[in-house]
Amino acid sequence: MRFKIKDPNTGEIIEDEMVNPYPYGSAMYKEFEKDLRRLSYLEQLIKRDKYGNPIIYKTSARQRAVMILLLYILFALLAS
Numbered sequence: 001m002r003f004k005i006k007d008p009n010t011g012e013i014i015e016d017e018m019v020n021p022y023p024y025g026s027a028m029y030k031e032f033e034k035d036l037r038r039l040s041y042l043e044q045l046i047k048r049d050k051y052g053n054p055i056i057y058k059t060s061a062r063q064r065a066v067m068i069l070l071l072y073i074l075f076a077l078l079a080s
Helices: 027-045 062-078
Strands: 002-006 013-017
Touching: none
Parallel strands: none
Antiparallel strands: 002 013
16 A cells, blocks of 8 residues: 655655565454555545645534533433
8 A cells, every 4th residue: 555644854745655564364464454455445535635634624612512412412312
């Protein structure tokens, strides 16, 4: 799997390939391959800015408070 990282010192984007370090056919080899497939799938879902950095969406304090309040209401309705 190929991945890109941004060098913090120079700011340029470096592309490298990740290889499996375990012996072929071992349990660790299969687990590593499975993790690589999952990582490559998740990598496709991540939105990136023009520099290649992942965009992380965070919820505001008000949104979290509303979600907690809705959960309390749901629990109250289920309890009664």
